[in-house]
Amino acid sequence: MTHLKTRAALALLTAAFAIGCAGMAAAGDRKTDRRFVGTWDGFTGVPIYTKLVFDDAGRKLTYCNVQSCRNVNCFDMAYTGSLQSKFAYKDELRSWKFEWIDENRLLGEFTNNEGETAFAWYAPEDTPLESLTK
Numbered sequence: 572m573t574h575l576k577t578r579a580a581l582a583l584l585t586a587a588f589a590i591g592c593a594g595m596a597a598a599g600d601r602k603t604d605r606r607f608v609g610t611w612d613g614f615t616g617v618p619i620y621t622k623l624v625f626d627d628a629g630r631k632l633t634y635c636n637v638q639s640c641r642n643v644n645c646f647d648m649a650y651t652g653s654l655q656s657k658f659a660y661k662d663e664l665r666s667w668k669f670e671w672i673d674e675n676r677l678l679g680e681f682t683n684n685e686g687e688t689a690f691a692w693y694a695p696e697d698t699p700l701e702s703l704t705k
Contacts, residue, residue: 619691
């Protein structure tokens with residue numbers, strides 16, 4: 572019985588997360604956009620969920636950081652490099668580097684202003700998230 576309650580609670584939590592984080596979809600409403608999700612292995616052991624939205628027609632890249640279901644921050648990355656191979660973005664506080672491993676996987680590297688580095692795998696949004704620490 573406890574196992575069923577646990578599974579039901581997990582299903583409810585998953586559904587609430589999907590509904591509550593619908594704001595991430597707004598960053599990629601065009602059907603031609605490619606959407607990839609990744610989990611940064613955070614500096615304090617807390618995973619950070621993110622999304623990359625590629626607008627190939629407009630040659631734009633949008634990055635979304637999901638701190639919680641009610642706190643989704645998106646911005647256009649004025650990247651350097653090529654969205655087909657390697658690309659990067661940097662501002663005064665942090666930098667990101669991305670490299671395609673194959674057509675469905677990107678490896679991301681994030682460095683903050685203190686020099687701490689974290690990594691993430693990105694895959695199409697309809698695939699399970701993968702951690703680099705597993």
